[in-house]
Amino acid sequence: MQTISKQLGLLLLLLLPIGILQGQSFRNITMTGGLSVMENNDGSQLPTLSDLDFKNPFFFIFEGRFTEAFAINASLYTNEPELKDGTQPFLIGGQVSGQWYFDQYIFNNEDFEWSIGAGIGLYKPQRLKSRSTFGFNTIFRYWVSERIAFSFQGVTNFGFSEDPLINNFYQYNFGVVWGSKARTPKRNAYLESQEILEEDAVSSERKKAIVDLTPEEPPQEEVVAVVPEPEPEEVQNKPREFESIYFDRNSSYYNKQEALKLDRVLVALQANRAYRVKAEAYTDASGDAVYNQWLADRRLKRVTDYLLAAGIDASRIEGISVGIDPESVECLDVPSPCSVESQRQYRRVQFLLFEQ
Numbered sequence: 001m002q003t004i005s006k007q008l009g010l011l012l013l014l015l016l017p018i019g020i021l022q023g024q025s026f027r028n029i030t031m032t033g034g035l036s037v038m039e040n041n042d043g044s045q046l047p048t049l050s051d052l053d054f055k056n057p058f059f060f061i062f063e064g065r066f067t068e069a070f071a072i073n074a075s076l077y078t079n080e081p082e083l084k085d086g087t088q089p090f091l092i093g094g095q096v097s098g099q100w101y102f103d104q105y106i107f108n109n110e111d112f113e114w115s116i117g118a119g120i121g122l123y124k125p126q127r128l129k130s131r132s133t134f135g136f137n138t139i140f141r142y143w144v145s146e147r148i149a150f151s152f153q154g155v156t157n158f159g160f161s162e163d164p165l166i167n168n169f170y171q172y173n174f175g176v177v178w179g180s181k182a183r184t185p186k187r188n189a190y191l192e193s194q195e196i197l198e199e200d201a202v203s204s205e206r207k208k209a210i211v212d213l214t215p216e217e218p219p220q221e222e223v224v225a226v227v228p229e230p231e232p233e234e235v236q237n238k239p240r241e242f243e244s245i246y247f248d249r250n251s252s253y254y255n256k257q258e259a260l261k262l263d264r265v266l267v268a269l270q271a272n273r274a275y276r277v278k279a280e281a282y283t284d285a286s287g288d289a290v291y292n293q294w295l296a297d298r299r300l301k302r303v304t305d306y307l308l309a310a311g312i313d314a315s316r317i318e319g320i321s322v323g324i325d326p327e328s329v330e331c332l333d334v335p336s337p338c339s340v341e342s343q344r345q346y347r348r349v350q351f352l353l354f355e356q
Contacts, residue, residue, distance in 0.1 A: 028065035032151050034175025035059070038079040038091075040166050055080035056090060059173045061153075063099070071099040071115070077173070083125070083165040091166075093123030095135055095155075110250045110295070113141040113149075121157060125166060133157040141177055146291040149177035239278075242268070244350040245303065249286070249343075252298035262306060265351050269312050275353045276316040279303055284346040285328040293323040303349050316356070 036059035056078050063073035075095050080088045097119025103112055116138050124130040135157040143149040155171040242265050245258045254262070269275050281300035283292040300321045307317055328346040331338035 028071075028180055030061075030063045030065075030149075030177050030179030032061040032063070032153075032173075032175045032177045033059070034151070034173060036077045036079060037172040037174075038077075038081045039170045040081045040083060055088065059171075059175065061173075061175075063179075065101075068104070069101050071101065073097055073099060073117075077171065081125075081166065081169065085165055087165075089126035089128065091123055091125045093121060093133075095119050095121030095133070095157075097135070097137060099139065109248070110252065110298075111143045113139075113143070115139045123157075128165065131166075132160045134160065143177075146288060147178060147180060149179075151175045151177045239352040239354050240268075240275075242351040242353065244348040246344055247299060247347040247349075249284070249347065250295070252295060252302055254302070262303060265353070266307060266310050266312070268353060269307070269316065270310075273316075274355050276318065276356050277307070277312075278318040278320070278352045278354065279349055280320045280322055281349045282322050282325040282346055283328075284343045285324050285332050286343075289324060293321065296321040296323045299349055 036057045038057070058079075059075060059077040061073050061075040063071050065071040073096070075097070076092070077094070078090070078092050080090055082088050097117040099115040099117035101113060101115040103114040106114065116136070118134070118136050121133040121135050122130055123133060135155050137153055137155040139151060139153045141149045141151045151174070153171070153173040153175075155173070156168070157171070158168050159166075243261045245254050245261050247254060247258075265277060269277060279300060281296040281303070283295050283299075285292075287295075300319050304317055304319050308314060325346040328338075328343065331343055331346075
């Protein structure tokens with residue numbers, strides 16, 4: 001069993017630099033450090049507060065995210081847990097884990113991250129033999145800025161070989177994360193979605209699954225034959241403006257009410273194939289320019305992905321990720337002339353329809 005664990009551990013160690021290199025293209029390499037609480041347990045019951053060990057309790061995690069949902073991390077931890085013979089030797093250990101981030105399915109906020117993972121580890125108590133472990137963990141993060149987050153990690157480690165003094169044990173890690181919560185590629189998200197469409201990555205099954213939202217044509221009314229004077233060309237091609245979609249702060253998700261606005265744009269595009277749409281994504285002025293540009297890219301991608309999946313040809317969609325709305329800069333004045341609600345108008349994607 002130890003041979004198998006070492007082979008799995010070696011495989012994960014080989015995958016770690018790949019995750020880190022790929023993580024660079026996604027701008028998401030994080031480092032976490034803090035305090036680690038440990039409990040030596042036989043696995044038959046959960047520990048109580050009085051059972052927890054808190055001596056030399058430190059941990060460090062280095063993680064590379066290679067997609068929006070998957071990452072690989074390497075961790076190192078120390079402590080002095082109480083063994084079953086009553087001694088408390090210094091212990092050092094490490095683990096390499098694969099993580100799955102599923103927060104995008106739960107939280108309507110970019111500040112929260114939640115993942116579960118599993119991996120292979122090794123620990124070495126002082127004066128005792130090293131042991132291999134298989135561990136499950138969950139990590140919860142809350143980003144307080146574009147670079148800093150608070151983190152909690154719970155780990156359950158199972159020993160591969162029976163040890164009379166320490167075998168299965170729990171860890172609770174509380175730390176500070178430094179890195180970036182920006183996970184989308186540095187390339188323009190809209191242009192990339194066009195390339196994906198050209199390569200036929202949007203499957204025909206997905207297109208067929210979209211309900212046809214084209215409304216029924218109203219009955220034709222009898223019209224008196226009056227020939228109007230022709231309008232100037234610039235009036236005929238005047239763009240048609242639709243309601244903008246608005247977002248919560250630090251979020252690229254829109255609620256059901258905002259989704260109805262996007263459906264109206266979709267219906268108009270389906271009803272008249274001569275129309276093309278121009279979508280512009282904005283943020284308010286809070287936060288730095290790099291983060292807000294990323295957030296605007298993300299908002300634009302959600303909107304354009306929906307239209308593309310509904311069967312709208314990429315040639316009929318023009319996307320512009322503006323970033324910070326210039327009009328929102330005045331809200332940074334002290335005291336701010338803007339209320340929290342009034343700043344919502346800047347967090348939007350707006351639409352204009354033109355005839356091709």
